[in-house]
Amino acid sequence: MDLVSSDSQCTLCPTRSVCTARDLDEAQLTLLSSKIDTSAVLQKNDHLYRHGDRTDSCYVVRSGVFKNVVVTALGEEYVTGFHYPGELIGFSAKVDGEHPDSAVALTASTACRIAFCEFDGLFSLGAGSALLKLLAEREANDRNLEINLRQSRAEARIAGFFVLLMRRLKRLGYDTTSLPLPMSRTDLANHLGLTLECLSRELGKWKKAGVIATEKSVIRLIMPEELSTLACHLS
Amino acid sequence: MDLVSSDSQCTLCPTRSVCTARDLDEAQLTLLSSKIDTSAVLQKNDHLYRHGDRTDSCYVVRSGVFKNVVVTALGEEYVTGFHYPGELIGFSAKVDGEHPDSAVALTASTACRIAFCEFDGLFSLGAGSALLKLLAEREANDRNLEINLRQSRAEARIAGFFVLLMRRLKRLGYDTTSLPLPMSRTDLANHLGLTLECLSRELGKWKKAGVIATEKSVIRLIMPEELSTLACHLS
């Protein structure tokens, strides 16, 4: 995937307050810009990177939404996550220098590439703490997801997913009366470890009960407290 | 929990080849030792840290086994992981300065404390890459766990757990004909998102079929290829 090597212009980035750049002043932001590369705009279904690609870097989502996909030896796909601006992806390539999963854009999206070898430079620049926080937030999100997947009832898993996504988007300053869900139902069901049919039935039930309203790729949360109740397993 | 502030003696540590210390020479190891603290020996059920503790550091397991536990608002417990030597735990405290989970020793165990503020020092010392690898391995393990939890059949989840644990222990140089499982069946079932009864039934089935043999806190893998077949969902 082509990367523009020009200045990444962190000073102008709308998501700089929630990524590595948080807490930096103008001078530091300019320095930071020189250490990362912002991708060209990826269109829907474009790959940011592919399973098996050799690499020496990871990414922070700058705009749009990406999904991560793992393919097993048998060719089965698993959607391991959906990632919104300010979230770190591709980091596990550090284990052995190649991506264990693919990252696919779900809408027009951009991402900032950070080479692993730049990490110590980022520390001395003052961005180390924010970088660690990004990593820690990733881990915290993963743990929440794991707890959610331990629920055996479909209701609880789906409601949990909405609640967790709501929390993540609130952090970005989004209005969370509606959740942007640019992924297909198939991807969402896969991510939740459910069948497409089961997901569809639950959503239909909630729609009929007036808890949510489904527009094309957005879900409006009419009674979010109902969802919170169903997701009582979350901390 | 008391920590001995004396020299951690990384040069003598049996697990140094798989932790932050990997790839360091003797001189660097001595430097590293001065930057971390090794805990006193924790006995079974001792806490390394507790949910809610304010902190500025994380840990690498040095010996023994720990479990991580999250408690929800309703008082329900979730066993989010079991951690063996060389694995990083407690890192998500970096998000807001307090531990979102507890770490409990399952056997006599020790851990090395690493303050977040020492991270840049570790980078300049040459341990940065290994530290990132620890983090990346953690993330990779989490992803594997998530894939495993997406399986709806109990067989697949349990077999997957064994296969993943086998891989992790191989990395430590363990003989993996037997898996040390110092946790209770209750904890294991909880971790897998299954009921105690369901886990017990599956293990009984495998025992009867001669796939495994259960000793007190060890499971001997007699036909590991059978388990691999059941865990075909893993990459």
Place this chain on the structure above:
DNA sequence: CGTCGCTTTGATAGCCTTCAAGAAATGTGG
């Protein structure tokens, strides 16, 4: 020997998966 905690085994019911078909949305070419 008896108690207590942990584990195993048993029977029923509920929920999700599977298989199947129909409805709605999307895209394409005329």
Place this chain on the structure above:
DNA sequence: CCACATTTCTTGAAGGCTATCAAAGCGACG
């Protein structure tokens, strides 16, 4: 702009698997 093809989503019915409730082994420990 419409007709048709394809994909995506919804709805339906039957079966399997796990959860739940209940009780009985088993082992540690006093």
